[in-house]
Amino acid sequence: MFSDTKLMHSNSLRRFIIIAVAVTCTILVVSYSFLLRFYLTRGLHIDSEFRLEAEARQYLDKWTITPTTPLPKTATITAYLGYEMLPSDIRAACPKEKLVPGDFMPLELDRPFYHIHTILRPDGRVVYFIFKFDKDQKPTPSSKQFFTFYFHLPIVIGVITISLIILLAAYLLKRLAHPVENLRNWAMQLEMENLEDDPPPLTYVELNQLAELFRSNLRRLNEGVIRERQFQQYASHELRTPIAILTNNLELMERLGIHEHPCFASSFARMEKTVKRMLHLTNTLLWVCGEAKTRLPDEILKLDSLISNVIEENSYLLIGKDIFLDIRMEPVVMQAPKTVVHIIFSNLIRNAFQHTTKGAVKIFLENGTCMIINDKNSENPQCEVGFGLGLQLTQQLTDHLGFSIEIIDEVDQYAVSVQFPFHQNRRESVGTSGRSSS
Structure with missing residues (x-):
């Protein structure tokens, strides 16, 4: 009853869910990994600032008691008195105006990383406390552990987390997709004969x-x-x-x-x-x-002769009207149900004759197209196509025959075009006639 043609061109729910879950989890994990690294970096900066501030406070306390207290120097922190005493690479990268007393200045060069804390001594001289971390220094067990935690562990944890979430999503999707596929298969096999059979159990209510x-x-x-x-x-x-x-x-x-x-x-x-x-x-x-379950028999008919007969049958509608008929038809032979073709053109031509009080009615048949045009005025508004059949039935008839119909409603005229996908033209003679009825 159903076809897989449209389903083949449709999006897969399974694929959509897997891609959506994978992309969402990847974004979350990657974002969290960057956020974790940011907080770790910021924590290291805060730790170095805390150590610099503690070292500077301790030095000021000692200097207040003993002004001859030497500048502190440890494995990672070194103090310099005056801007001129700073290492040349720091002075080249950071001008004096940026080193404001009381502030912290992180400075990352090609090799070493500096964190500078500037203080002002009570005697008015400036002391610079510098925390130095050299990337080229020989790695120690603690530094190796730090790099493992800082660089490698977030990547490993992120990959493992993404994999676990995707596997979990695939498992849940499989649990959900299996009954959905059973529902789809049951619906595709549903026929009028097995309509009363109970559907298979589908796990979920x-x-x-x-x-x-x-x-x-x-x-x-x-x-x-x-x-x-x-x-x-x-x-x-x-x-x-x-x-x-x-x-x-x-x-x-x-x-x-x-x-x-x-x-x-x-x-x-x-x-x-x-x-x-x-x-x-x-x-x-x-x-x-009956939806064309039994097609009416086709006949070989002369379309130009059929239209001429239809015009003659409905010519009584022109009596008493000032109407000029312009008929130009070339011989056309086609194979179609004669009754249906006769009703289509009777419908269209009668409509043109009936709703025209004066002016011209033009009927052209050439190049596999029949064009019926009638003038309009305020006394004959074109309200519908047909004598009881209506536009819908006319279109159904043309659709059944494989014709195409186009209706053009303009201000001063009304036109209907019927095109035939199959026709045989005979051009030995071309009939052109014009007559008026009054």
């Missing part, structure tokens, strides 16, 4: 409810189709029965010779033509309503 809802909706659609078929059968009987009675009565009247009587011949001919048209119209309507 929501999926079971969805399957039951799907089956109940399809059951209602099936009941509607059955009612429509019954209505078509009843309508076929109710429509054909009176037409059959009229046809039999006309045949009986013909046997009695009424069609030859001068007083009744013209009336009998109109009655016979009308009954045949009703029969053709009824068959076409039932064919369209």
Whole structure:
């Protein structure tokens, strides 16, 4: 009942969820890793600032008691008295104006990393406390442990975390996708014959409810189709029965010779033509309503002759009107159900004749296209296409035949174009005629 064609071109829910989870987890883990590294770096800066500040406070306390206290110098912190005593690489990278007393200045050069803390002694001289970390120094066990924790461990933890989250998401998706795929397979195999069978158990209550809802909706659609078929059968009987009675009565009247009587011949001919048209119209309507399950037989017909007959049949609509007919048709031979083609053009031409009070009606047939154009004025607004069939039925008929119809509603004229995808032109002669009716 269902096809995999559209499903093949649709997005996969499994693929979408896996990609979404993987991208989300990757962004979260990578962001957290950078955030962790940022906080670690900031922590190291705060630690060095704390050590510099503690060393400077201790030096000031000693210097206040003993002014001859020497400048401190440890493995990582060295104090310098005056800007001129600073190492040359620091003076080259950092001007004196940036080293404000009381502030901390991180300075990262090509090799060493400096953290400078500037203080002002009570005697007005400036002392610079510098924390130095040299990247080229010989690694120690503690430094190796630091680099492992600072650089390698976040990457390893991030990769492991992403892998675990993806595996967990894949497991959960598998638990969810399996019953969803069972629901899909059951729905694709659902037919009118097995509509009453219970759906398979789908593990989750929501999926079971969805399957039951799907089956109940399809059951209602099936009941509607059955009612429509019954209505078509009843309508076929109710429509054909009176037409059959009229046809039999006309045949009986013909046997009695009424069609030859001068007083009744013209009336009998109109009655016979009308009954045949009703029969053709009824068959076409039932064919369209039946969704074209039984195609009407094709006939080889001359489209230009058929349109000429339709014009002649509806010429009485032009009586008493100031209308100019411009008819230009080239011979076209095509294979199609004659009854349906006749009703289509009867519908369109009658509409043009009926809704035009004055002006011109143009009917062109050339290059596989029939164009019907009629003038409009305030007295004949073009409100619909057809004599009871309407635009919708006309379009259904053209769709069934594989034709294409285009309606052009302009200010001063109304045009309908019908194109035929298959036709055989014979150009031995081209008929061009123009006539007026008044």
